[in-house]
Amino acid sequence: MYSETPTLEPIVPSYHLRILSDEQLAQFKSATLTILEETGIHCPSEKALNIYAEHGAKVDFERQIVKLPPDVVLEAMSHAPRFYTMGARLPAFDLELDGTATYCATDGCGTETIDFVTRQRRASTKDDVGKMARVTDYLPSMAFYWPIVSAQDYGWTAPLHELDASFNNTVKHVQTETLMGEQEARYGVEMAQVIAGDKATMRERPPLSSLICTIAPLAQDKGGMESALVFAEAGLPVGFMSMATAGSTAPATIAGTIAVADAEMVAAMVLMQMAYPGAPTYHSMMPGIMHPRTGDFLGGDWDAGWFYLVGVELAHMWGVPTLAGIGTEAPSLGWNSALGLSASILMCALCGAETASGLGLRETCTLLYPEALVLDSEGYDTALFYAAGFEFSPEEFALDVVKAVGPRGHFLAQQHTREQMRKWQLSELTSQPKPGGGYRNPIEAAREKTDWILEHHHPQPLEEAQQAELTRILQAAERELGS
Numbered sequence: 001m002y003s004e005t006p007t008l009e010p011i012v013p014s015y016h017l018r019i020l021s022d023e024q025l026a027q028f029k030s031a032t033l034t035i036l037e038e039t040g041i042h043c044p045s046e047k048a049l050n051i052y053a054e055h056g057a058k059v060d061f062e063r064q065i066v067k068l069p070p071d072v073v074l075e076a077m078s079h080a081p082r083f084y085t086m087g088a089r090l091p092a093f094d095l096e097l098d099g100t101a102t103y104c105a106t107d108g109c110g111t112e113t114i115d116f117v118t119r120q121r122r123a124s125t126k127d128d129v130g131k132m133a134r135v136t137d138y139l140p141s142m143a144f145y146w147p148i149v150s151a152q153d154y155g156w157t158a159p160l161h162e163l164d165a166s167f168n169n170t171v172k173h174v175q176t177e178t179l180m181g182e183q184e185a186r187y188g189v190e191m192a193q194v195i196a197g198d199k200a201t202m203r204e205r206p207p208l209s210s211l212i213c214t215i216a217p218l219a220q221d222k223g224g225m226e227s228a229l230v231f232a233e234a235g236l237p238v239g240f241m242s243m244a245t246a247g248s249t250a251p252a253t254i255a256g257t258i259a260v261a262d263a264e265m266v267a268a269m270v271l272m273q274m275a276y277p278g279a280p281t282y283h284s285m286m287p288g289i290m291h292p293r294t295g296d297f298l299g300g301d302w303d304a305g306w307f308y309l310v311g312v313e314l315a316h317m318w319g320v321p322t323l324a325g326i327g328t329e330a331p332s333l334g335w336n337s338a339l340g341l342s343a344s345i346l347m348c349a350l351c352g353a354e355t356a357s358g359l360g361l362r363e364t365c366t367l368l369y370p371e372a373l374v375l376d377s378e379g380y381d382t383a384l385f386y387a388a389g390f391e392f393s394p395e396e397f398a399l400d401v402v403k404a405v406g407p408r409g410h411f412l413a414q415q416h417t418r419e420q421m422r423k424w425q426l427s428e429l430t431s432q433p434k435p436g437g438g439y440r441n442p443i444e445a446a447r448e449k450t451d452w453i454l455e456h457h458h459p460q461p462l463e464e465a466q467q468a469e470l471t472r473i474l475q476a477a478e479r480e481l482g483s
Helices: 022-039 046-054 070-077 126-138 152-167 182-196 199-204 222-234 254-275 302-318 337-350 372-388 399-405 415-421 442-456 464-481
Strands: 058-060 065-067 084-086 095-097 103-106 112-114 121-123 142-145 173-176 208-213 238-242 281-285 288-290 323-325 355-359
Touching (some): 022 302, 103 126, 126 142, 142 355, 152 173, 182 199, 182 208, 222 238, 323 337, 337 372
Parallel strands (some): 142 173
16 A cells, blocks of 8 residues: 655756846845844854854944954855755765755644544644654655654753654654754764764764754844854754744845845854854745734745745855745645645745755644644645656657547557556545545545554664663753753
């Protein structure tokens, strides 16, 4: 019924789109540089402030405001690598961020789960993180894993337990979005080294990366920046995401919101390059829009789609890879949301996004339905199909077959038809016939497939020594940080 061997199917577009002209990109760069020089950013980390000051920034230590002259920004960013590898537990699942493919991940940080058995809504747990890591490991659409929900049964050490559940249940790359603070980050790096085997391999094929959110408008988080510095020191990729909201934490215009968000991320990447030149970093533009009547956050509605596409091109302008937003704002589980999702994935891939995330959660990235990731994977498959284009060979045009059949004939008896129809990829969710005619409900089919994966798919386990070492690290962290 379903394959038990996990594979990887990144989107490799056969054609590309360009959203901004060179002149428009230059305008955005100028706006970002102006904001950083004249307005600056707030940084509450004394460690980070000292690094900024030592490398030419104008730092007001009392107000914790950093202003960055354009030449300082450009010099620092010149050291950022444009291409690098995000490694995996198994080399076959390494992600080469070389600009040729788009690799997608789950969404992350959800706080609630529809229980896998009772179907009741409840707080998320470490077990949920592990189960969804197994589903991610199986699905070829998922190239890497964000812990999709939080391990709320483990208190302050939850982010480390999320890594433990992830590393034990997928051979793919893991990206954390919750590891904040220098001490916590050092434990995370130690866990990554257990997976890699040694420091050299960890730098060459890092099995773990980090995503840090900036604080809109124009601010940084002490724990986030100090965590990022630990990752950069170890050679693990670290990216920065802005979720500035047009109308509340950013100007009520598309260009103004993008400029503020870009300045936040560039300031953070500059810090990494000042401290550790050549550290792998990435840029993640994921703003939203404030509902003009209710004040609600609208992450993927209206003009917000521009943010993700422009973000891809701004990242490349600064010379770094991007993590694009591809999620759905669907308020509940449904099949129709896959249509908008596939368009979002396709557009970001055609613009050249190296990585993207946002699959598998509902209610503005807070609620996990176990089957939602399988549903969203179908949207990914649609984008994969359209990005690949189609062939133009003589066999594809089939002119000899057309001539043989002629006007008012049919193609059912042709050998060419039998051979080609076997190649068509049918949806496992929308094309399953049901007794008595018609096709099964896609949500029902997705739930069945999710249950099948959890019952039959078992990723290659960690070695016993690795499992024991991860347990030791968690115990040490709980003693130091509190459980």
